[in-house]
Amino acid sequence: MRPPTDPAAARARLTEALVRTGAEDRAALQDVYRLTSAKLFGICLRICGERSAAEDVLHDVYLTIWKRAGAYEPGRASPISWLATIARNKAIDWVRARGARPAHPIEEAAMVADTSPDQREIAERDEESRRLHDCLDALDERSRDAIRTAFFDGVTYAELAERKNMPLGTMKSIVRRGLLQLKGCVDDA
Amino acid sequence: MTPDAPDPDMTAAELALGLLDGEERAAALRRVLADPAFAREVEEWRQRLAGLFDDYPEVAAPESVAARLAQLDARPAAPSRPGFRWPIAGAVTAIAVMLALFLVLRPIPQAVAPPAAHRMMAASLVMSDKSGAMPAIVDMTTGEMRVGEAAVAPAGKSAQLWMIGGDGVPKPMGVLASTGPSRMSLAAGQRAALKAGITLAVSIEPLGGSPTGLPTGPVVASGKLSIA
Numbered sequence: 330m331r332p333p334t335d336p337a338a339a340r341a342r343l344t345e346a347l348v349r350t351g352a353e354d355r356a357a358l359q360d361v362y363r364l365t366s367a368k369l370f371g372i373c374l375r376i377c378g379e380r381s382a383a384e385d386v387l388h389d390v391y392l393t394i395w396k397r398a399g400a401y402e403p404g405r406a407s408p409i410s411w412l413a414t415i416a417r418n419k420a421i422d423w424v425r426a427r428g429a430r431p432a433h434p435i436e437e438a439a440m441v442a443d444t445s446p447d448q449r450e451i452a453e454r455d456e457e458s459r460r461l462h463d464c465l466d467a468l469d470e471r472s473r474d475a476i477r478t479a480f481f482d483g484v485t486y487a488e489l490a491e492r493k494n495m496p497l498g499t500m501k502s503i504v505r506r507g508l509l510q511l512k513g514c515v516d517d518a
Numbered sequence: 519m520t521p522d523a524p525d526p527d528m529t530a531a532e533l534a535l536g537l538l539d540g541e542e543r544a545a546a547l548r549r550v551l552a553d554p555a556f557a558r559e560v561e562e563w564r565q566r567l568a569g570l571f572d573d574y575p576e577v578a579a580p581e582s583v584a585a586r587l588a589q590l591d592a593r594p595a596a597p598s599r600p601g602f603r604w605p606i607a608g609a610v611t612a613i614a615v616m617l618a619l620f621l622v623l624r625p626i627p628q629a630v631a632p633p634a635a636h637r638m639m640a641a642s643l644v645m646s647d648k649s650g651a652m653p654a655i656v657d658m659t660t661g662e663m664r665v666g667e668a669a670v671a672p673a674g675k676s677a678q679l680w681m682i683g684g685d686g687v688p689k690p691m692g693v694l695a696s697t698g699p700s701r702m703s704l705a706a707g708q709r710a711a712l713k714a715g716i717t718l719a720v721s722i723e724p725l726g727g728s729p730t731g732l733p734t735g736p737v738v739a740s741g742k743l744s745i746a
Contacts, residue, residue, distance in 0.1 A: 355590060362587060367576035374577050388583050395590065396744040400715020410568035417571075421536050426648050458569030476535075480570045485539045486532075504537065505525040512531070515566050 336455060339364075343408040351398035358395050365409065366391075369416040376420035376483045386423050390416045407455075421483040464514035472507025475500065530556060534563035544646055544736055550686070551719055551733050557686035641718045643739040645670075652739060654679075654718055661704040665694055670738045671722055677738070678727045681708070682717040693727045694720065714744050 343364050349357030369390055373383040393415055401411055454462065465473050479489055490500040532538050533546040550557045637658050643665070644651040652668035671677040676696070680688040689711070692702040704712075719740035721733035728734050 358587065358590070359584075362579075362584060366579035366583070368571070368574065370579035370583075371574045371577040372571070375574060384580055384583055387579060388586055391583070391587050392590070397715055397742065399745070400713070400742075406565065407568065410565070410571060413568075413571040413574075414564060418536075422648075425539075454569065454572050458572050461566065461569035477570070477573075479535050479537055480567060481574065483536050486537045487539065489537070502525050504532075505528045508528045508531045509526040512566070 340407060340409070344403050347394075347398055347401050347408050347412075348403065350395065351401055353399075358391065358398075361394065361398075361412070362391060365412050368409065369412060372413060372416040373420045375481060376417065377423055382423060383420070386420050387416070390419050393419065417483060424483065461511075461515055464511050467514060468507050468510060471503050472510070475504050476507050476511070479504065530559035531563045534560050534567065547646070547737050547740075548721070548733065548735075551680065551682060551688045551721070551737060554686040639712060639714070639743050639745055641741040641743045643668075643718060643720060643741040645739045646737060651741070652720075654741070654743075656704065656709075656712060656743075658709060658712065661706065661709045663691070663702045663704050665700040665702075667697070667699045668694075668720075668739070669697060670694075670720060671696060674725060675735070676723050676725050676727055677720050678723045678733070680719045680721065680733060681711065681743075682719060683711055683713075684716075688719065688733055690727065690731065691718070693723075712743060714742075716743050717741070718743055 343361065346357050346360040346364060350361055366387070370383065370387050373386045373390065374380065377383040377386055390412075394412060397415070401408070406414075465476070468476070475489060475493065478484065478492070482488075484492070486497060486501055486504070489504070490497045493500065495503075529538075529546050529549070533543070533550070538546055550560060639656045639658060641654045642651045643654055645668075650668075652666040654663065654665045656663045665679065668677075671694070677694040679691040679694060679700075679702075681691055682688050689708070691704065691708060692700070694700040717740055719733070719737050721728070721737050722735035723733070724735075
């Protein structure tokens with residue numbers, strides 16, 4: 330089942346499924362799974378870097394959603410952001426608990442930080458997302474690249490500096506200045 | 519902006535992004551507990567960056583995960599794959615064992631009352647250094663709370679338990695026993711504030727607990743409360 334193509338309808342449908350999951354409705358959890366598993370698996374795969382780990386983390390993500398859905402407040406965050414944050418944090422926890430990550434991300438989750446999204450993805454962005462992307466595009470390339478890599482791969486400053494072959498202090502400065510500029514741009518728009 | 523100007527303080531964004539590790543991360547987490555304005559800032563950054571989730575490519579999830587989820591029953595499930603090193607798997611088991619003991623050891627009620635909704639709540643307080651986790655169980659009917667053994671406080675210090683609800687302000691729940699499991703009795707007001715999704719955290723404080731009413735020392739364990 331593909332999610333509805335109208336973003337507002339998709340969001341309403343997911344919110345409804347998530348709220349029912351919070352009321353311990355198991356069929357609703359299956360609905361949430363059908364609507365979101367491809368996105369959340371994409372996140373787990375990208376950060377974990379290996380398929381079997383990403384599958385285990387994904388399972389744990391939905392168990393967590395099952396347990397925490399009652400705490401979801403529809404007015405405060407978009408449902409997919411709330412779910413994606415759980416997936417990203419679980420995947421990061423897994424990588425950091427293991428203590429090392431694979432040298433190269435696997436092919437299926439190829440370097441999204443460096444590729445441009447397709448037209449359909451751009452069309453599905455809501456207004457806030459469009460503003461964020463516009464503001465990221467306005468940053469200098471090194472800041473933008475560092476912030477996007479930090480987000481997509483869930484890496485620490487130390488890992489970021491190593492990947493970019495930069496001293497830690499320089500890396501921090503680049504990211505901090507970029508974040509400050511990003512905040513100004515997003516909040517002013 | 520000159521190269522020599524000090525970096526702006528972007529700690530909230532750095533925590534939201536996951537850039538920090540070690541002591542820097544621990545310090546930022548302490549600040550979340552102690553400083554509601556900072557906690558709000560972290561949440562604002564999460565929302566500000568949420569649009570980036572759009573850029574993760576979708577990948578069809580394997581059927582096996584859907585199949586495992588379809589078998590979900592009402593009890594908390596532990597990860598089923600043998601050999602999968604999940605740091606809180608032990609804690610889930612510990613909660614189940616503790617819950618069982620708690621139920622066995624409870625005094626037999628005089629009259630058979632209908633079970634109240636969400637009578638037991640539980641949290642797995644995962645150590646900040648991921649070395650393990652301690653279970654916490656609350657009987658919502660009596661207000662009795664138990665926290666599993668975890669000798670986390672060094673000599674001359676106390677480990678103190680806090681709850682952090684929607685307002686982000688840590689509220690003291692009690693000082694943990696220096697050895698063995700802890701038992702505490704929650705006041706009606708404290709009990710009323712407990713609901714699924716709130717955070718429980720343990721910080722290291724001067725002997726006898728924080729003198730200020732807010733955490734002053736490092737947070738060594740934390741976890742979210744859920745319905746048991």
